[in-house]
Amino acid sequence: MSKSNMLSEQAVENEALLSTDDSNVPLEEFVYRARLQREREKKPEHGAGDMDTAIPIFGFLSHLSKRKKKEDDDSSSDKNDNMPSGTNVEVEEVEVASRAVRNATWMSVFYLITTDMLGPTTAPYAVSQLGFVPGSLLYFLFGIAAAYSGYILFKMYLKLDSLAYPLKNFGDVMGRIYGNKFRYGVDFLQTLQFVCNVAVIILGNGQGLYQVVKKKACFAVMVVVWAIIGMIVGQIRTLQKFGFLSNIAIWLNLFVCFATMGVVAHTGVNYDAAYSQNGIEKGPVIAQAIVSGGGEKFTIQLEAAMNIVYAYGGAIMFVEFMAEMRRPMDFWKSMFLAQSVIFCIYLLYGLFVYAYQGQFTVNPANQGISPYNWQTALNVVNFVSSLIAACLFSNIGIKVIYNTIFRRAFKLPDLNSKYGKLLWIPMVIFYWGLCYVIASAIPQFTTLTGLVGAVCILQFTYTFPSIMALGLDVQLNAMKADGPYDPVTKTTNRIDTWKQASRWIRGFKTKWYRNLFHALFFLASLATAILGVYSSALEIKKAYGAGSNLNGAFSCKGNI
Numbered sequence: 027m028s029k030s031n032m033l034s035e036q037a038v039e040n041e042a043l044l045s046t047d048d049s050n051v052p053l054e055e056f057v058y059r060a061r062l063q064r065e066r067e068k069k070p071e072h073g074a075g076d077m078d079t080a081i082p083i084f085g086f087l088s089h090l091s092k093r094k095k096k097e098d099d100d101s102s103s104d105k106n107d108n109m110p111s112g113t114n115v116e117v118e119e120v121e122v123a124s125r126a127v128r129n130a131t132w133m134s135v136f137y138l139i140t141t142d143m144l145g146p147t148t149a150p151y152a153v154s155q156l157g158f159v160p161g162s163l164l165y166f167l168f169g170i171a172a173a174y175s176g177y178i179l180f181k182m183y184l185k186l187d188s189l190a191y192p193l194k195n196f197g198d199v200m201g202r203i204y205g206n207k208f209r210y211g212v213d214f215l216q217t218l219q220f221v222c223n224v225a226v227i228i229l230g231n232g233q234g235l236y237q238v239v240k241k242k243a244c245f246a247v248m249v250v251v252w253a254i255i256g257m258i259v260g261q262i263r264t265l266q267k268f269g270f271l272s273n274i275a276i277w278l279n280l281f282v283c284f285a286t287m288g289v290v291a292h293t294g295v296n297y298d299a300a301y302s303q304n305g306i307e308k309g310p311v312i313a314q315a316i317v318s319g320g321g322e323k324f325t326i327q328l329e330a331a332m333n334i335v336y337a338y339g340g341a342i343m344f345v346e347f348m349a350e351m352r353r354p355m356d357f358w359k360s361m362f363l364a365q366s367v368i369f370c371i372y373l374l375y376g377l378f379v380y381a382y383q384g385q386f387t388v389n390p391a392n393q394g395i396s397p398y399n400w401q402t403a404l405n406v407v408n409f410v411s412s413l414i415a416a417c418l419f420s421n422i423g424i425k426v427i428y429n430t431i432f433r434r435a436f437k438l439p440d441l442n443s444k445y446g447k448l449l450w451i452p453m454v455i456f457y458w459g460l461c462y463v464i465a466s467a468i469p470q471f472t473t474l475t476g477l478v479g480a481v482c483i484l485q486f487t488y489t490f491p492s493i494m495a496l497g498l499d500v501q502l503n504a505m506k507a508d509g510p511y512d513p514v515t516k517t518t519n520r521i522d523t524w525k526q527a528s529r530w531i532r533g534f535k536t537k538w539y540r541n542l543f544h545a546l547f548f549l550a551s552l553a554t555a556i557l558g559v560y561s562s563a564l565e566i567k568k569a570y571g572a573g574s575n576l577n578g579a580f581s582c583k584g585n586i
Contacts, residue, residue: 048191049206052518053501054511056202059188067353128349132356135347139340139364141272141415146283146368147230147390147408148333148475149376154387155330157317158380162373164334169369171547172338175491176361178544179341182491182498183348184355195426196345196486203497212490213430216342219482220423221457223339225464226475227416228252230390233471234405236584237299237393245584246466252413253462259413260420260454263441271414278411282404283375286392289400290382296396300386303471303585311384322568328561329472332479333389335558337372339483340364341491346422389472393586420461424453467579471586473565480558488551496544500533507532 048056130138153161179199186202187193193202196216201209232249239248297308319327344361348354379391388394392404425441428449432438439445468474509519522529534541570579 048202051191052516053202054505054508054518055513055516056186056188056191057502057505058511058513059190060184060186063188063190064184064355067355128352128354130347130350130352132351132353132359135351135357135360136364137273137276138347139343139360140367141276146279146337146372146375147392148336148472149372150379150383150387150391150394151389151472152330152333153376153380154383154385155317155327157314158377159315160317161334161376161380164331165337165369165373165376168334168338169365172341172487173362173365175488176341176344176365177358178495179344179491180348180354180357180361182494183345183357185498185502187348187354192349193345194349196342196490197426197430199345200490200494203494203501210430213426215482215485217423217427219339219342219478219486220419220426221461222464222474222478222482223419224256224416224423224458224461226471226478227412227419228256228458228461229465229469229471229474231409231412232465233390233393233584233586234408236586238402238405240398241584244582245469246580246582248584249462249466249469253458253465255413256416256420256458256461257455260417260458261451262417262421263447263450272418275411275414278407280371282392282408282411283371285400285404286395287375287378289395289397289404290379293400294396295383295386296388296394296401297386299388299394299586303388306385311382311386313381313384325561325564328557329476329565331554332476332484332558332562333472335479335484335487336475337368338365338487339479340487342483342486343422388586389475420454420457424450424457428453468566469579469581469585470565470569473562473569476558476565477562480555480562484551484555484558489548489555492544492547492551496541496548499537499541499544500530503536504529504533506536 149165152164156164182199182203183193186199193199195213197209197213200212228249231252232245235248235251236243236245295311300306301308317323317327344357347360348357351357375391379394380387383391383394386394390408392408393401395401395404428438428441433440438449441447441450465474468477505520508521511518520529524530
């Protein structure tokens with residue numbers, strides 16, 4: 027390549043770095059820049075990133091060391107007054123900023139995925155509704171499918187991301203393949219999932235606090251308490267301040283799991299909680315290999331399956347995690363290791379607790395133990411870990427909806443600006459208020475988690491990755507017959523258009539077996555989601571119907 031062409035191409039990349047709108051950029055440009063980016067990352071001098079740790083004390087010491095180094099670097103840079111100005115400096119600043127956020131190793135991302143997904147308190151209830159064999163099989167099959175979906179999402183990221191056109195969230199991937207209309211839909215659904223995740227945590231903590239006070243206070247007030255706490259703690263704007271706390275949350279979750287297992291192995295069943303939540307009368311503990319699913323039991327089992335889907339809900343954050351990696355091509359290590367650890371912990375916890383509590387297993391499982399002292403202790407520990415997760419979800423959820431919808435529609439200021447910081451305060455209050463309304467309107471914990479799993483989590487973990495992979499592969503296959511792409515002028519030289527059948531046929535025909543598999547995967551995921559929404563809707567209707575032992579919306583009596 028001549029020197030003039032190299033300079034022209036660099037100018038194009040500089041222009042891309044400074045642009046915030048990539049809606050008119052052709053797919054060929056994304057693929058071309060991504061290929062160059064991956065080649066840079068393969069070089070030894072690129073580095074692998076800074077290692078973080080999930081062991082709190084070492085993570086804290088590492089944080090202090092990095093902070094001291096950063097202060098020294100800042101002090102050194104302040105002494106340099108001969109800084110150049112102009113477009114080149116602006117481009118350099120954008121490049122430096124882009125590289126600065128890409129500094130995580132695959133091991134640190136493993137901890138992030140584990141923090142995001144590790145909350146297996148629903149596992150014992152799911153197994154109790156299905157039995158040992160179906161419960162284990164579904165956890166395994168959903169886990170295999172989730173791992174495959176994560177892998178194809180990882181491959182799509184490598185083909186589309188670059189410093190010039192960085193992928194920052196799930197909606198960005200959808201937008202580059204299917205356009206901005208689909209991107210906005212995904213952004214909305216992502217925000218909805220974060221809202222519902224926070225609602226689930228508010229409801230779970232409300233139930234826990236209701237147990238701590240021995241049901242001597244109004245349940246609706248217990249839920250309000252957590253909404254108010256969230257409105258206060260959620261005022262933290264930067265995710266950096268949650269990093270150390272997120273690592274602690276992993277160990278708190280593991281403590282709750284193993285402590286619950288130890289308690290259920292040496293104490294009796296909490297019959298009161300089982301009756302309040304599931305209407306099961308006192309009797310002998312029965313743990314079955316297979317629980318029959320005839321009649322109304324079938325919808326309950328579908329709901330239990332959606333609670334299993336909840337275990338693999340981390341895919342919604344995979345793009346954000348890859349965007350922070352120094353070498354995104356190492357993400358597969360993080361994902362497969364995290365999925366394996368999570369699968370083992372969920373299954374061990376679910377099978378163990380069900381073996382001792384049988385049909386009396388409640389959701390979440392730690393609230394189904396009988397000794398009050400242990401019940402209170404585990405509830406308090408769970409308060410801390412779940413509040414950390416809720417604040418993370420609300421922080422990201424508010425930023426996604428603000429940056430993708432409100433800023434574009436109403437030209438609002440950046441959240442880091444003076445007015446943006448002022449807007450953050452009422453947004454957090456409104457967000458947690460909305461979460462409280464959802465938690466109180468559907469105060470049945472299992473039904474709410476099942477509904478979230480069917481409407482949101484299943485789409486991001488299974489439905490969207492497969493249809494995105496199909497769309498990207500068809501477009502890439504069709505491009506193979508086109509003329510050479512000119513990265514300087516961004517000329518695509520396509521031999522036909524998508525209005526012609528030839529391009530569609532060529533795109534789908536190449537590796538047709540892979541495309542057919544992704545199409546079937548998408549349809550199967552969509553059908554499962556529809557069944558999940560249907561079963562959750564029936565359970566909500568039954569909960570509010572005549573003769574139900576469950577307490578309704580905004581009630582002073584809890585279902586625990």
